Amino acid sequence: MSTTESHPTIRVPGTAVRTLAPRGGRLSREGTLRYLKAGRGAPVVLLHTVRTQAEHFRSLIPLLSDHYTVYALDLPGMGHSEIVPGASYDEPAMRAGVERLLTELDLHDVTLVGESMGAVLALTAAAGLPARVRRVVAVNAYDYRGGITRSGTLARVVIGGAVTPGVGQVVARMENRAVLGRILQGGLIDNSALRPDYVDELLRSGSRPGYPAVARAVYRALPSLIAARSRYPEVKAPVHLVYGEKDWSRPSDRRANKELLPAAEFTELRGAGHFISLERPEIVAELLAWGA
Numbered sequence: 001m002s003t004t005e006s007h008p009t010i011r012v013p014g015t016a017v018r019t020l021a022p023r024g025g026r027l028s029r030e031g032t033l034r035y036l037k038a039g040r041g042a043p044v045v046l047l048h049t050v051r052t053q054a055e056h057f058r059s060l061i062p063l064l065s066d067h068y069t070v071y072a073l074d075l076p077g078m079g080h081s082e083i084v085p086g087a088s089y090d091e092p093a094m095r096a097g098v099e100r101l102l103t104e105l106d107l108h109d110v111t112l113v114g115e116s117m118g119a120v121l122a123l124t125a126a127a128g129l130p131a132r133v134r135r136v137v138a139v140n141a142y143d144y145r146g147g148i149t150r151s152g153t154l155a156r157v158v159i160g161g162a163v164t165p166g167v168g169q170v171v172a173r174m175e176n177r178a179v180l181g182r183i184l185q186g187g188l189i190d191n192s193a194l195r196p197d198y199v200d201e202l203l204r205s206g207s208r209p210g211y212p213a214v215a216r217a218v219y220r221a222l223p224s225l226i227a228a229r230s231r232y233p234e235v236k237a238p239v240h241l242v243y244g245e246k247d248w249s250r251p252s253d254r255r256a257n258k259e260l261l262p263a264a265e266f267t268e269l270r271g272a273g274h275f276i277s278l279e280r281p282e283i284v285a286e287l288l289a290w291g292a
Helices: 091-104 117-128 147-151 153-162 167-172 177-185 196-206 211-220 222-234 251-260 281-290
Strands: 015-020 033-039 042-047 068-073 110-115 133-139 239-244 265-269
Touching: 015 091, 033 091, 042 091, 042 117, 068 091, 091 117, 091 222, 110 117, 110 281, 117 133, 117 222, 133 281, 147 153, 147 177, 153 177, 177 196, 196 211, 222 251, 239 251, 239 281, 251 265
Parallel strands: 042 068, 042 110, 110 133, 133 239, 239 265
Antiparallel strands: 015 033, 033 068
């Protein structure tokens, strides 16, 4: 297994870095999970997007920590969570990481806040652990065909190449600052929200041995995220579906989820793209305050 020896260069004020050991010890097929913890109060668990990590919420965490105990998880294999060779990164395996956090820390009355891929996992984890989850805020759920390739032409070329058998291994290792920055900017309206030190940190965590294979697996896992929509009607907790006006999802994608979750609150945010927690963290904080 690749260990969690590397550490992020970004420090989020008021947070402590914690890890969650695999169940079953070193012989387990699970990896160590890294998470950030801050604040006090009822628990809020933050689940990040495709190709990011817990620091995706660096601006949101301080807005929440006066009222909540905030846990921001590095999803399995991502950020600085452990890379386990041969591990699955399909939705059930990623959801298992979220469920480990909630059960191993024995969290109750949890508000799950997920963005993009994290929104899907927030919904499916809530379906699986109804006694622990109080509320779900699902921001720009990443559960439709195309996914990040809707970011723009460069994303279609790079991500398409990365998931192609054979050549994909080479493409996945070619990630650099210019390419990653351009792809992520395709999910923003305000490009200044993508701070240079954050891009540097993503490149640093992405340079860990074995990470290109993780990235390819995550990109290839999109069909499992789409399939996971079948679990949405099982969610017992109140749900708030949130979409940026310029999110990659289409109106038909949003309507489809409203039909699966007819009791859910629904908000479309003007002037916001896919990465709302980067460019409009105060709006996410306000949404949480509404349901406090």
